[in-house]
Amino acid sequence: MQQLTSQALEHMIPQQTKTSIMIIGGAEDKVHGREILQTFVHRAGASNANLAIIPSASREPAVQGERYQKIFEEMGATSIEVFDIRERHHCEDPKWHAFLETCTGVFMTGGDQLRLYSLLADTLLMEKIRTGARQGRMALAGTSAGAAVMGHHMIAGGGSGESPNRSLVDMATGLDIVPELVVDQHFHNRNRMARLVSAVAAHPDKVGIGIDEDTCALFEAQGLLRVVGKGCVTIVDTHEMSYTNLVNAGATDPLSVFNLRVHILSYGDQYNFHSRRPSSAPSV
Amino acid sequence: MQQLTSQALEHMIPQQTKTSIMIIGGAEDKVHGREILQTFVHRAGASNANLAIIPSASREPAVQGERYQKIFEEMGATSIEVFDIRERHHCEDPKWHAFLETCTGVFMTGGDQLRLYSLLADTLLMEKIRTGARQGRMALAGTSAGAAVMGHHMIAGGGSGESPNRSLVDMATGLDIVPELVVDQHFHNRNRMARLVSAVAAHPDKVGIGIDEDTCALFEAQGLLRVVGKGCVTIVDTHEMSYTNLVNAGATDPLSVFNLRVHILSYGDQYNFHSRRPSSAPSV
Numbered sequence: 001m002q003q004l005t006s007q008a009l010e011h012m013i014p015q016q017t018k019t020s021i022m023i024i025g026g027a028e029d030k031v032h033g034r035e036i037l038q039t040f041v042h043r044a045g046a047s048n049a050n051l052a053i054i055p056s057a058s059r060e061p062a063v064q065g066e067r068y069q070k071i072f073e074e075m076g077a078t079s080i081e082v083f084d085i086r087e088r089h090h091c092e093d094p095k096w097h098a099f100l101e102t103c104t105g106v107f108m109t110g111g112d113q114l115r116l117y118s119l120l121a122d123t124l125l126m127e128k129i130r131t132g133a134r135q136g137r138m139a140l141a142g143t144s145a146g147a148a149v150m151g152h153h154m155i156a157g158g159g160s161g162e163s164p165n166r167s168l169v170d171m172a173t174g175l176d177i178v179p180e181l182v183v184d185q186h187f188h189n190r191n192r193m194a195r196l197v198s199a200v201a202a203h204p205d206k207v208g209i210g211i212d213e214d215t216c217a218l219f220e221a222q223g224l225l226r227v228v229g230k231g232c233v234t235i236v237d238t239h240e241m242s243y244t245n246l247v248n249a250g251a252t253d254p255l256s257v258f259n260l261r262v263h264i265l266s267y268g269d270q271y272n273f274h275s276r277r278p279s280s281a282p283s284v
Numbered sequence: 285m286q287q288l289t290s291q292a293l294e295h296m297i298p299q300q301t302k303t304s305i306m307i308i309g310g311a312e313d314k315v316h317g318r319e320i321l322q323t324f325v326h327r328a329g330a331s332n333a334n335l336a337i338i339p340s341a342s343r344e345p346a347v348q349g350e351r352y353q354k355i356f357e358e359m360g361a362t363s364i365e366v367f368d369i370r371e372r373h374h375c376e377d378p379k380w381h382a383f384l385e386t387c388t389g390v391f392m393t394g395g396d397q398l399r400l401y402s403l404l405a406d407t408l409l410m411e412k413i414r415t416g417a418r419q420g421r422m423a424l425a426g427t428s429a430g431a432a433v434m435g436h437h438m439i440a441g442g443g444s445g446e447s448p449n450r451s452l453v454d455m456a457t458g459l460d461i462v463p464e465l466v467v468d469q470h471f472h473n474r475n476r477m478a479r480l481v482s483a484v485a486a487h488p489d490k491v492g493i494g495i496d497e498d499t500c501a502l503f504e505a506q507g508l509l510r511v512v513g514k515g516c517v518t519i520v521d522t523h524e525m526s527y528t529n530l531v532n533a534g535a536t537d538p539l540s541v542f543n544l545r546v547h548i549l550s551y552g553d554q555y556n557f558h559s560r561r562p563s564s565a566p567s568v
Contacts, residue, residue, distance in 0.1 A: 163472045163496045163515040164548055188447045191475030197548060212447045212538070231447040232538045243564050245550065254496070254516045254550040258562045262546050264448055264481060266529065266538040278542045280527050 019136040020044075021178060021219040025185040025211030025231065026110055026144030030071055036216045036229050037071055044105025044139040047076040052096070052103050056085045056119045057111025057145035064109045072107075083125075091123035100128050105139040108146030113174075114156050116145055120175060130177050140177065144185050147211060152179035153203050158195040163254035166246065169195040171202065178219065180273065184210045187234060200236050201244045201257045207273065208236030223273040227265045227281075235263040235271055235278070303420040304328075305462060305503040309469040309495030309515065310394055310428030314355055320500045320513050321355055328389025328423040331360040336380070336387050340369045340403045341395025341429035348393045356391075367409075375407035384412050389423040392430030397458075398440050400429055404459060414461050424461065428469050431495060436463035437487050442479040447538035450530065453479040455486065462503065464557065468494045471518060484520050485528045485541045491557065492520030507557040511549045511565075519547040519555055519562070 020043040028036045044051055053068045055061035065082035072080055081099050085091055106129050108116065120126040133140035148154055154174030162168055174183075182203055184196045187210030200208035211217055212231025219225055227233045243258040265271060268281025304327040312320045328335055337352045339345035349366035356364055365383050369375055390413050392400065404410040417424035432438055438458030446452055458467075466487055468480045471494035484492035495501055496515025503509055511517045527542040549555060552565025 160475055161473055163499075163550070188478050189445055191444055191477075193475075193477040194472050215447075230538070232540075243562070245564065254514070255548055256516075256550045256553050256562075256564060257548040258564070260546040260548075262544040264539055264541040264544075266447070266540045269540050278527070278540075280529065280540060280542070 019134070019219060019221055020139035021133055021150075022139065022141035023147045023150050023178070023183055023209070023211060023217040023219070024141060024143035025147065025187055025213050025215045027186070027189075027213035028143055028216070028229070029214050034071070036214065038075060039216070039218065039228055040105060040107060040139055040141045041072055041075045041077055044077075047078065049077045049105050050079045050099065050103045051077050051081070052099060052106045053080065053082045053109065054085065054106060054120075055082060055109045055111075057113060057116035058109055059111060061086065064111070068107060068109060085119050088119055088123065091120065091125040096125060097128070100125070100132070103132070103138050106133070106141070108142035108149070110144030110146060113145040113148035113154060114172060116149055117154065117172065117175060121173070126175060130175070133177060147183055147185045149175040150177045150183050151181040151206065152176045153182050153199070153206060155182065155184050155195065155199055158192070158198075160191040160194060162194060164194045164198045164201070164257065165252050165254055166198060166202070166249060167251040169198045171199060180207055182206045182208050184208070187212050188232060189213045193234070196236055197257060197260065198255060200238050201241075201246050201255055204238040204241050206238070208238070210234035210236070225271045225273070227267055227269050229267070233265045233271075235265065237261040237263070237276055239276060303418070303503060303505055304423035305417055305434075306423065306425035307431045307434050307462070307467055307493070307495060307501040307503070308425060308427035309431065309471055309497050309499045311470070311473075311497035312427055312500070312513070313498050318355070320498070322359060323500070323502065323512055324389060324391060324423055324425045325356055325359045325361055328361075331362065333361045333389050334363040334383065334387045335361050336365050336367050336383060336390045337393065338367045338369065338390060338404075338430075339393045339395075340367070341397060341400035342393055343395060345370065348395070352391060352393060369403050372403055372407065375404065375409040380409060381412070384409070384416070387416070387422050389425070390417070392426035392433070394428030394430060397429040397432035397438060398456060400433055401438065401456065401459060405457070410459060414459070417461060431467050431469045433459040434461045434467050435465040435490065436460045437466050437483075437490060439466065439468050439479065439483055442476070442482075444475040444478060446478060448478045448482045448485070448541065449536050449538055450482060450486070450533060451535040453482045455483060464491055466490045466492050468492070471496050472516060473497045477518070480520055481541060481544065482539060484522050485525075485530050485539055488522040488525050490522070492522070494518035494520070509555045509557070511551055511553050513551065515550075517549045519549065521545040521547070521560055523560060
């Protein structure tokens, strides 16, 4: 009976309000096919979408906000608000809270993830967005810094070109939208495998997810990810991790990390966070 | 009875003639502790060593040969020959074949692995060295290009900063000293994870091994590796690989590669190629 009710409900939910959390690796195509941004607008309701753009990670929020507004308008969206939050108290603006009542999609731009976090964390505005996205009432997309903030733990910065080590990655707290993830972006483009490994070794209860540029990890349903875009999504799964020297290692000592399971996913591939299994894109 | 004989034989083999194949990730310390080079000289017999240096990968073989000769002399070795092979027919020089009769250690320098391969492949000289090393009659070390040639398949070149893809790595044939490996060097230093993944996806019967600078994968016994030096040795094990799109992917299409098992090893950690299991450094 429970199941019947769920199925009945599923049929009542229109396509555009299914869960659509989009974690984008930065540098998404804004000129040609624009598949990732198109997907966002489509999932938010296309010409019926009410879109909010949060450019607060950027040092040029007005420029970034306008840029995405123009793109989304070209895609047919007519109702767009730029939430130009530059101080924490801006999050209390009743105008934006009113807009969120009927908002169908929120887009967080790139910039500095620490800036984005410090402006939005623990605000009622953010709580409404998180809840709306999780319940499938709105699509939520974040690119680059907007992607980095998705997890409970966040990679705030780090390096490359070194053996994995504790000081290779700076961890901070994220906006907790998909708590089970540690997200890294511009992933293969900026050679970030060693820093993601260093991050998950310290947080083995999380799953590391590295997203390449112009690539999106699209969470369509609870715990199910599908790849959209030009590059790879890399899953670093620690649940079989049998050993790390991390606790005893000095800050720059090379790490030992045994039994990581790594999946490289490309276009159309899926990953199920419950079964921890990837599946390949259906052949056309 | 077989076992007793093996055990008896083991006791008869002096320390310095145990298998010692040393695969070095390049840029090994030549000034301070020089642990990796010390290990090589020690395993080749220290002051009783008869050492051959093969600088043929280098464009400046005389300079490289002299450099290592000086270092090994400072470590107490007195009998050292530089096999300055610049043409394939140099491999037939009877002087060097005579030296190999009592040689206890061969060191291959860095440079260009394709040059090293083209000078040594399929020569009687190389066959004698390979056999001597495998049978434990001599230590064999290779650094950088000298490490790259160790497998049956060799990474001849490639790139970084991209999603794994077929064109990210140029494969060639190696000197087949440890056939089951695909070796990459300067590994984390030059961000080569994506190229090693691209390489092993195409050769899933091999094990990928990425060796950082000033780091050595020391094969002490058949199928057993121990880490010496300052960085990490990364094992990319494909034996559980369940899917790759490699065969159907275009040259620059991003790859899908599911179920890689990855181990990051640091100083003193071991890896057993038979059981495919890592073990941590014994605590001191």
